[in-house]
Amino acid sequence: MNHTIKQDTNPTVERGLTFDDMGLRVGLSLYMRPRDPTLAQVRHQVEYIGALRGKSFLTTLPILHDKGLWMQIGQDFVFHAMEGMHVYAFTSRVLRARNRPFPYVHFSYPEKIEARQVRKSYRVRMHRPVSVDFAGGTPQQALMLNLSMTGALIEAPNQVWQQNEALSFVLPIRMEEVSCELVLHATVRSWEEKGALAHYGVEFDSLAQQDALFLHYFIDHTLAMMTRG
Known part of the structure; x- marks a missing residue:
């Protein structure tokens, strides 16, 4: 990854x-x-x-x-x-x-x-497979392209979601100090066509304090590992 x-x-x-x-x-x-x-x-x-x-x-x-x-x-x-x-x-x-x-x-x-x-502007680019749930449809396999404290960029088939549609997906976090699975609820805020695929910018709903801490740890840990490398 x-x-x-x-x-x-x-x-x-x-x-x-x-x-x-x-x-x-x-x-x-x-x-x-x-x-x-x-x-x-x-x-x-x-x-x-x-x-x-x-x-x-x-x-x-x-x-x-x-x-x-x-x-x-x-x-x-x-x-x-x-x-x-x-x-x-x-x-x-x-x-x-x-x-x-x-x-x-x-x-x-x-x-x-x-x-x-906690810098909301920190954004980690990645290629992480995720399964996205949404109302009225079966779970959709997608690719998370970046992640921040406030949202993410998801690559999935074109027109599979609409703007302002509610989504949710599970983000596994595995580190020395933290091991958990965050269920992140989000709303589609932007959409850009990429041929048969599209990039969807999603904004996270308000996070519980515990989930926000875990997400911060994951982003901060990833940034630190990249800096060391």
């Missing part, structure tokens, strides 16, 4: 931020993994409960195979969160886990916060 990069590939990383600068909302999903690279890099989703400024913050207990994860006091975890158009990253260590009144964990108050702005 070939990828090329459109737009600049060096997103600005902001440092020196405080925990308060993130403006985390109660119930927001946080994603955590062990900081130690020798440990299994399983990614856990937890919910933010609250914080005592300068002391600690609380999350729900991570779950693995339908059981609460054993939390070793002093173990460091790397956290990621998406709020607004920024992805935040910080490291924190386990202070204590509790089971009452419900399973939750105290983590140390982070000293350093990094933020990276």
Whole structure:
């Protein structure tokens, strides 16, 4: 699978931020993994409960195979969160886990916060087969030609879709930290004939915060891999 990069590939990383600068909302999903690279890099989703400024913050207990994860006091975890158009990253260590009144964990108050702005203009060119579902028709095999945070360019038979038609397709994401399948709902916004084929510009419907974070990871990861290459 070939990828090329459109737009600049060096997103600005902001440092020196405080925990308060993130403006985390109660119930927001946080994603955590062990900081130690020798440990299994399983990614856990937890919910933010609250914080005592300068002391600690609380999350729900991570779950693995339908059981609460054993939390070793002093173990460091790397956290990621998406709020607004920024992805935040910080490291924190386990202070204590509790089971009452419900399973939750105290983590140390982070000293350093990094933020990276999600650039909607980033676009990755690719040739990725996708199966597209649409109302009133059987799934149509197509080719995704590029992808951004706001939409994609799809190549498919000419006149198979109309402008403003609603579509959906599944985007598999496989990376070291993330493994999931995103169901992306979109609307056809443009159409250009290419002989027997056509290029359809689609705009994504509003993404859930979790899906937006995963999509950002995938685009950012692809851009980084191309830069290294």
